[in-house]
Amino acid sequence: MLAYLLRRLGVAVLVALTVSLITFSMIYLSGDPAVALAGESATEEDIESIRRYYGYDRPILVQYLDWLGRALTGDFGQSHYLKAPVAEVIFERLPTTMLLGACALTFALVLSIPLGVLAAIRPNSLIDRLALTIAVIGQAMPSFWFALTMVLWFGITWRLLPITGSDSWANFVMPSIALGYYVTPAVMRLTRAGMLDVLATDYIRTARAKGLRPHTVLFKHALRNAIIPVVSLAAVQFGFMLGGSIVIETIFAINGLGYLAWESIQRADLPMMQAIVLVLSVFYILLTFLADMLNAWLDPRLRTA
Amino acid sequence: MAEQVLEVEGLSVDIPVTGGMLHPVQEVSLTVARGETLAIVGESGCGKSLTSLSLMGLLPSRAERRARRLSLLGEELAGKSERAMSDIRGNRMSMIFQEPMTSLNPAYTIGDQLAEPLERHTRLSRREVRERAVEMLERVGITAAASRLGQYPHQLSGGLRQRVMIAMALICNPDLLIADEPTTALDVTIQAQILHLMAELQREFHAGMILITHDLGVVARVADRVAVMYAGQIVETGTAAQIYGAPSHPYTRGLLSCIPIPGRSRPGEHLGAIPGVVPSLIGRMEGCHFADRCALVEPRCRKGDIALRDGSGSGHRYRCVLDPETPATQEAPA
Numbered sequence: 001m002l003a004y005l006l007r008r009l010g011v012a013v014l015v016a017l018t019v020s021l022i023t024f025s026m027i028y029l030s031g032d033p034a035v036a037l038a039g040e041s042a043t044e045e046d047i048e049s050i051r052r053y054y055g056y057d058r059p060i061l062v063q064y065l066d067w068l069g070r071a072l073t074g075d076f077g078q079s080h081y082l083k084a085p086v087a088e089v090i091f092e093r094l095p096t097t098m099l100l101g102a103c104a105l106t107f108a109l110v111l112s113i114p115l116g117v118l119a120a121i122r123p124n125s126l127i128d129r130l131a132l133t134i135a136v137i138g139q140a141m142p143s144f145w146f147a148l149t150m151v152l153w154f155g156i157t158w159r160l161l162p163i164t165g166s167d168s169w170a171n172f173v174m175p176s177i178a179l180g181y182y183v184t185p186a187v188m189r190l191t192r193a194g195m196l197d198v199l200a201t202d203y204i205r206t207a208r209a210k211g212l213r214p215h216t217v218l219f220k221h222a223l224r225n226a227i228i229p230v231v232s233l234a235a236v237q238f239g240f241m242l243g244g245s246i247v248i249e250t251i252f253a254i255n256g257l258g259y260l261a262w263e264s265i266q267r268a269d270l271p272m273m274q275a276i277v278l279v280l281s282v283f284y285i286l287l288t289f290l291a292d293m294l295n296a297w298l299d300p301r302l303r304t305a
Numbered sequence: 306m307a308e309q310v311l312e313v314e315g316l317s318v319d320i321p322v323t324g325g326m327l328h329p330v331q332e333v334s335l336t337v338a339r340g341e342t343l344a345i346v347g348e349s350g351c352g353k354s355l356t357s358l359s360l361m362g363l364l365p366s367r368a369e370r371r372a373r374r375l376s377l378l379g380e381e382l383a384g385k386s387e388r389a390m391s392d393i394r395g396n397r398m399s400m401i402f403q404e405p406m407t408s409l410n411p412a413y414t415i416g417d418q419l420a421e422p423l424e425r426h427t428r429l430s431r432r433e434v435r436e437r438a439v440e441m442l443e444r445v446g447i448t449a450a451a452s453r454l455g456q457y458p459h460q461l462s463g464g465l466r467q468r469v470m471i472a473m474a475l476i477c478n479p480d481l482l483i484a485d486e487p488t489t490a491l492d493v494t495i496q497a498q499i500l501h502l503m504a505e506l507q508r509e510f511h512a513g514m515i516l517i518t519h520d521l522g523v524v525a526r527v528a529d530r531v532a533v534m535y536a537g538q539i540v541e542t543g544t545a546a547q548i549y550g551a552p553s554h555p556y557t558r559g560l561l562s563c564i565p566i567p568g569r570s571r572p573g574e575h576l577g578a579i580p581g582v583v584p585s586l587i588g589r590m591e592g593c594h595f596a597d598r599c600a601l602v603e604p605r606c607r608k609g610d611i612a613l614r615d616g617s618g619s620g621h622r623y624r625c626v627l628d629p630e631t632p633a634t635q636e637a638p639a
């Protein structure tokens with residue numbers, strides 16, 4: 001178990017370092033950062049002083065290590081646009097996005113796991129077809145379009161839910177559904193396939209041969225094993241959702257990280273974009289690491305290996 | 306006569322499959338008395354597993370079971386609901402499977418899985434359940450039983466896992482134990498140990514036992530009575546002595562010539578093999594099911610249903626229109 005844990009942790013750290021390197025090089029993607037900062041009418045001296053002021057004149061490696069060292073201590077520099085520390089702005093916005101992600105994931109799991117289980121218990125039944133329909137629609141329908149459709153019906157036509165803002169729980173209903181629905185098909189199909197596999201195993205036959213009640217067989221013996229791969233998938237999907245939140249938060253004007261990312265792109269606020277990308281990536285890496293741990297806990301063959 | 310634990314009459318199973326209706330079990334009748342071991346023998350694919358699963362009420366949902374009589378200690382099971390059957394399974398009637406490696410749930414400890422039948426069928430306290438679990442593990446020859454309770458299936462060898470399965474099957478003191486090829490997946494050395502253990506436990510628990518195997522050699526050591534199955538039917542049944550002493554169906558004789566018999570086969574002697582394969586069980590079959598592989602086949606073998614007829618002694622019956630050759634003419638000259 002300890003070896004497994006250390007191995008996963010090592011991988012996580014490596015991935016995080018790679019991501020940080022990529023994030024760092026974002027500054028140079030759009031050309032000389034000093035020129036971009038200085039603006040159209042700047043003189044050669046202006047640019048040179050900006051370059052020195054921000055340290056862009058130092059060797060790249062030194063810049064990277066310096067940047068990384070600061071990032072590790074939570075210092076992402078100043079926002080070019082908001083004139084405030086990047087870290088402050090980000091940690092103000094982060095909880096909203098996490099809340100949205102958690103609500104969306106909960107919605108997705110609550111919808112997809114029971115549907116997947118039901119579909120597996122009765123393959124080719126009405127409920128199986130319904131689940132398949134939901135999955136196909138979910139995959140075919142872009143989430144922004146789904147979000148706008150919901151806004152049109154529930155927000156404008158029937159006036160049931162607020163369209164913009166992030167002040168009350170009601171603001172989170174439509175965004176959570178729009179974001180969560182997007183990951184439902186994958187989770188549902190994996191649950192269904194996993195349950196079908198597990199229900200055909202010898203140990204399920206053993207459980208039934210012991211006279212165990214159907215719900216014990218289904219939940220204790222079958223779902224417990226079928227859910228293991230779903231945990232990893234859910235972590236990956238949560239990562240996709242963080243990406244998707246840029247679109248959804250912008251549509252619903254939710255004051256989270258996604259909306260901030262959209263704003264920062266428009267404002268060419270490089271330090272802010274860098275920090276958002278890095279924070280979301282590290283969060284995603286942490287999440288997959290957690291999923292690995294959860295997997296190990298769920299699967300004794302990993303735990304005791 | 307000993308009390309009959311299981312009485313089965315006219316048991317049939319039909320499964321709709323692509324290409325028609327499969328008849329893997331056809332009009333099977335058998336009885337098992339308390340303390341008795343009935344061996345069901347036959348090549349793989351002849352319907353042994355489906356016979357045992359149908360007794361347990363564990364057939365796949367699309368399969369249909371019919372039986373004129375299917376009673377456990379006089380209690381009719383045929384019309385029972387799934388719920389009522391689950392009260393009986395693992396409690397009064399339990400089963401051991403062929404695959405010890407995959408028959409235990411990888412996610413739960415041995416102790417947890419061993420406790421389940423007790424928790425489901427008895428009102429024992431947690432402590433009593435644990436004590437009983439340890440006692441059963443010791444009984445099936447597992448050392449350091451108490452510490453095994455916390456182990457997971459993957460930490461145990463196949464032989465140990467099968468011992469756990471046996472302990473689990475016997476933990477509620479069943480009247481009937483069905484073992485479907487319990488040793489087939491194990492190493493030869495372990496096979497003998499497990500078989501020996503089962504025979505011993507069956508005497509101790511005074512249960513009736515159905516031992517399913519494709520290996521007549523296994524049967525010789527433990528069975529009181531034998532039912533030979535071929536293509537969904539019982540083709541010969543009798544005491545072990547009758548089956549070995551006066552095998553009357555050509556298929557039984559074929560099976561017997563495939564195994565070395567201590568004292569009868571000579572080292573290096575050629576063991577027979579039955580040419581051909583088990584016929585498809587889809588659709589109705591006319592005449593003797595073995596006709597296509599039988600060296601003695603005659604035109605009348607292919608007409609009508611062949612009924613079981615009385616053989617060499619009481620209880621010995623076989624499904625063949627021909628008169629059996631005397632054992633002497635079958636044996637290779639000494």
Ligand SMILES: Nc1ncnc2c1ncn2[C@@H]1O[C@H](COP(=O)(O)OP(=O)(O)O)[C@@H](O)[C@H]1O
Nearest residue numbers: 320322329348349350351352353354355356365
């Ligand atoms: N679930 C099932 N669905 C369809 N056919 C099956 C099923 N289980 C077994 N069979 C078929 O029924 C026949 C008898 O199978 P089985 O009882 O497992 O034989 P045995 O245990 O004697 O090897 C075989 O032809 C097998 O392919």
Ligand SMILES: [Mg+2]
Nearest residue numbers: 353354485486
């Ligand atoms: Mg079988």
